[in-house]
Amino acid sequence: GAVVSQHPSRVICKSGTSVKIECRSLDFQATTMFWYRQFPKQSLMLMATSNEGSKATYEQGVEKDKFLINHASLTLSTLTVTSAHPEDSSFYICSGGAARGGRHEQFFGPGTRLTVL
Amino acid sequence: AQSVAQPEDQVNVAEGNPLTVKCTYSVSGNPYLFWYVQYPNRGLQFLLKYITGDNLVKGSYGFEAEFNKSQTSFHLKKPSALVSDSALYFCAVRPANQAGTALIFGKGTTLSVSS
Numbered sequence: 343g344a345v346v347s348q349h350p351s352r353v354i355c356k357s358g359t360s361v362k363i364e365c366r367s368l369d370f371q372a373t374t375m376f377w378y379r380q381f382p383k384q385s386l387m388l389m390a391t392s393n394e395g396s397k398a399t400y401e402q403g404v405e406k407d408k409f410l411i412n413h414a415s416l417t418l419s420t421l422t423v424t425s426a427h428p429e430d431s432s433f434y435i436c437s438g439g440a441a442r443g444g445r446h447e448q449f450f451g452p453g454t455r456l457t458v459l
Numbered sequence: 460a461q462s463v464a465q466p467e468d469q470v471n472v473a474e475g476n477p478l479t480v481k482c483t484y485s486v487s488g489n490p491y492l493f494w495y496v497q498y499p500n501r502g503l504q505f506l507l508k509y510i511t512g513d514n515l516v517k518g519s520y521g522f523e524a525e526f527n528k529s530q531t532s533f534h535l536k537k538p539s540a541l542v543s544d545s546a547l548y549f550c551a552v553r554p555a556n557q558a559g560t561a562l563i564f565g566k567g568t569t570l571s572v573s574s
Contacts, residue, residue: 348502373559374559376561376562378561383547383567383569384566384567385549385564385565385566385567386503386549386564388561388563391560391561433500435502435503437561437562439559441558445491445510445558446558446559448561448562450495450502450503450505451502452501452502453500453501453502453503455500
């Protein structure tokens with residue numbers, strides 16, 4: 343149980359276009375979704391936290407108008423990179439949070455590789 | 460501020476030898492501690508976690524980690540390394556009293572196991 347999927351797994355786009363990444367919790371309801379980005383050979387950096395039905399909370403330095411996050415249901419969150427530029431090329435990983443056995447746990451998706459030309 | 464330190468960028472071991480990947484943390488209150496492994500161009504795979512109880516935690520693929528509260532450490536260990544263990548390893552932490560907050564990750568340690 344506790345599987346998180348991401349779609350697409352890999353996307354290449356032209357500079358100036360927008361890209362949407364979907365994150366789904368397949369067998370549980372994710373009350374919280376987290377979005378991370380990872381540059382090559384670096385750690386995961388939290389971008390934002392979203393709770394179902396409310397606005398996302400962005401980490402310092404992350405542009406909320408550039409990285410649009412929607413968490414419309416307990417099983418789906420989307421990240422839209424608007425007007426993408428080459429410096430947005432990165433590995434984007436989502437995770438779903440849920441209460442398990444009285445504790446809150448995070449389950450990670452497989453990631454989406456974004457390349458902006 | 461909460462943080463995780465992985466002091467080694469890379470660890471090199473020979474196949475069959477024991478391995479240790481180091482992790483220290485700084486959180487307010489009790490920690491929840493995690494280890495994940497990442498293969499190239501793949502997502503994170505959960506290895507093990509410490510929540511409470513026995514300080515020695517056993518996880519997937521023969522890995523284990525020991526929680527040491529006095530040294531604020533949670534080093535990952537394996538008695539006999541395999542070439543297939545070569546990957547990027549992340550230690551992560553979350554304060555126990557902050558349910559619903561994101562995990563904080565260390566910078567990662569690349570493990571290279573030679574045959």
